[in-house]
Amino acid sequence: MNYVQLIEETRAGLVENVHFGMICGVNDQYQTVCHAGDQDHYTFYRSASKPIQAIPVFLSTIISKYGLTRQEAALFTASHRGETYHIDALESMLSKLPVSEEDLFCPPSYPLNVAPREEMLRKNMEKRRLYHNCSAKHMGFVSVCRELGYPVEGYWEVDHPLQQQILTILSELSEVPVSDITIGKDGCGVPVFAIPLKNMAITYLKLACPDLIQDPLLQKAVKEMTSVMNEYPQMVASERFICSVLLQDSNIIAKGGAQGVYCFGLKDEKLGFALKVLNGSEDVWPAIVASILEQINYHNKETITRLKELKPSIIKNDAGNQVGTIKETFLLTQW
Template sequence: MPRNSHATFTVDSAVELAVIERSGFIESRHIGSAVVLSADGQVVTELGDIRTPIYARSTLKPFQAMASMQAGVPLRGAQVALACASHVGSLEHMDVVETMLKAAGVTEDDLRCPADWPYDEAARNWLLRSEKGKSRLAFNCSGKHAAFLWACTENGWDKSTYLDPTHPLQEQIRAVIEEYTEEEIAHMGIDGCGAPVAAVSLTGLARAYSTLAKAPGNKNSNARAATIATSMLDYPWAIQGTGQPNTIVMDELGVIAKIGAEGVLVMATDQGVSVAVKVLDGNIRATSLVGLTLLAAAEAIEVPAVARVLEKVVDPVLGGGVPVGRMRLGSAVAALLD
C-alpha cells in the first residue's frame, strides 16, 4: 500500500449501506463500504472499496493497548477493557482509569487527552454538583492514555511527549498495527484525543480483529491478544457503557464490537469471522445495523439473535415522540438477504 495515499475512497466507489425512511419517504442515504472475512482470512463479502485506506480511529485501541502491555504495563481485568474503550465517562469508567493512574504513579494532570464532560448523565450531573468541571478522566479515550502513561513509567520514557509519533511507545504501536493488519500503514495523522492514528484498509482492519478474536482459542496466539479479547467480552460495560450499542452487542451476542469516529465499526466472532464498515459521511448510526446484518448473512451469528439485538441498538425514527419510520438496509446490503 503506497505511503502517499492521502485520501479515503470516494462516493463513486462506495455503495448504499442503509437508508432512513420517514413517513414512507426515504429521507437520507448512508453510503460506504464494508467487508466480511472468514475465519481463515478470505473475503466472504465485498461491498464497495475495501482496499483504499481509511483512518481506523478508535477501532485501533485494542492494538494500542497491546503495545502498552508488551511494553510492560500489567493491566488486569476491567483495566484491559478500559485501555481499549471509547467509554461514556461513567463514574465506574472514571474510577477504573484513576486506579490505572495511581498504579502508574501519575495523576490526571499527566494525561494528554482533552478534558471533557461525560456523555453519561449521572457522571455529568455529579461533576456539575461538585463544581469539578470538565475532566480528562471523562474523555472517552482516557483509559488508553492512562495505559500510555503507565508504559512510560514502566520504561523510564518521557511522560510529557508520549503522543509524539517518534516516542518509543508510538513506534511500538505502529509495529503492532502493521503486524495484525498484515499491511503497511498508508498514512499517519492525529486522532481526536491527540494520539497518532493510522490509515489502513478495511480488509486489513477486519484481518486484525479476526486474529484478535481467535486468540483465546488459539494456543499459539499472543497471550496479550487473548487477554484483550477475553477482557473486552468479560467487561463489555467498560468498552462503551451500559445501554450503548457496542456493550449490548458484546454482552448479548459474545461478539467483539468496537466503534471508531467518522463512521467506522469492526466486529468479530470468537471463530474469527469479522466485519469492518466505513460509512463515508462519518455517521455511525447505521453501522451496527449493517455490521450485524453482514455477519448474519455470512451465517456467523444466528438471525433471531441479531434481530433481538437490533431492536435495542438501532435508533427509531420518531415524529412527535412516536415512531413514524425506520432505518433500513440499503440496496447493496439487502441484496445479500435475497
C-alpha cells in the same frame, strides 16, 4: 472510491436520509469472503484502534504489578462514556499506577454520556482529563513509558518509541507494511493510522482469533486483552451502546471509532469485518451490523435482536407515534 447505499430512512413514504459506505469481511486465509463497496479504501481506525494501542500494556506486567482488577484493565481498550462506574474505576487506576492526571496528554473534558455530563454541569464541576473518553488509553501509554524507561514527555508524538512500537504491532496484525500505513493525528492528540478497509478486517480477525498471530508473546497479550473486553463489556462503552452489546456475546470482539468506522471479529466463524459509513454516522451502526450478521446467517440470534433494539426499524416522533422507517438496503457480495 466505490461505495454503496447502506441505510435508507423514510418519512411518510418519502426518502428523507440515506447513508452510504463500504463493508469488507475476510476469512482466516485473509481472503475477502463478502463485501459491499471498495474494500481497498484507506480508512482511519480512529478509536477502533484502541485495542491495538492497549496491547503494549498487556505485553507488560503492569496489570499484575500494580494490582489492577480485570474490570479496570478493560478500560485500556475503552472509549468510556463517563458513567459513575467508569469514573470510580479510573480514580482507582490513578491511585495504583505510576501516573498523575497531569501526565495525560488528552485534554480536559466532560463525559460523553448525557446524564453524567449534565449532572457535572449542574454541580458546576470542572472538566477533567480523567473524564475524556481516551483517558484510560493515555494512562496505559504513560504506564508503559515508565515501565520500559521511555520518556513520558512527547509520548503522543509519532516518532516516540511507544508509538513506533504500536505502529509495528499494527503492521503485524494488519498485514500492511509500516511504509504503507498513513499516519494522522487523532482527536486526543496521539497518532491515528489509516489502512485499507480489508486490512482493518484482518486486524479484527486476528484479535478474535489470536491463534493466527505468529509472535507467541503478542498472541498471549491479545488473548488476555480480549478476554477482559468480553468479561466487562460495559467498561468498553456503556449500557445500550453497540460495543458493549456486541461484546456481551463471547464469540465477538468489537470496537468502533469516530466518523462511522466499525470493526468486529467472530471467533468460531474465523471472520473479520470492517465498515465505514461515509457521512460519519455512528447512529446506524447497529442496523448495519445486524444486517451483516443476518446475511451470513450468524448463529446467535439473540445478539442480532439486541442490536435491533438499539436501532429499531420504525422511526417514532416525540409523542411515540410511528412516522417513518429505517431499512438496510445493501446486499453483501459473497465470494
